[in-house]
Amino acid sequence: MNERYAAFVVFGEKAERMWGDAVEALEQHNPDLQCWATSDAELGPGPGTPGRWAKVNLCDWSRGDQTLYLDVDTVVHEDVSAGFALLDDGWDMVITPSAGEWLGHLPVEERDVTESELGWRPLQLQAGVFWFKRNDTVHRFFEAWREEWQRFEGEDQGAFIRALYRCPIRLWLMGRPWNGGDAIEHSYGALR
8 A cells, every 4th residue: 555645835824824724624534644744944945935945846855655735725625535546546646727817827937938938838737736656757757847946936837837848747637626626625825
């Protein structure tokens, strides 16, 4: 059996309060899932937006063979084992597409660079909730995500898309209930 964890990035007092609520909700529906959190302070100083450095290094600091990453502004309302079952079926990562304007929250320069380098507008993915397994392919993807993020050091979605283009992984898309819906509620940007 794979070791499974839920991982959070906690940066600042507001995030610490939200993390407590997020863990409580997660444990209510998933009592056997171990939770782990880190911050930029624990990883050492990183560039850019606080918390993002920890997130793009997630594959290095997370525990277990399989990890569910959750932003601290999420509330789990169901058993999350469906994502782990998909990892067991051979997928490297399980994630939900984003709603809204394509990379609309990014600075224009990064959005334009992303579209120009890829040559098209791929599906935008919401990296506030995702499951992943530890393997060489995923490790290379995280290395690319970190490198792409360091180019602009702001949000992580554009870097995620560019990294996925550089280092494809076996990716399963979950429906909206799993990030911003009935299964996992998400108060996008509540920490900003």
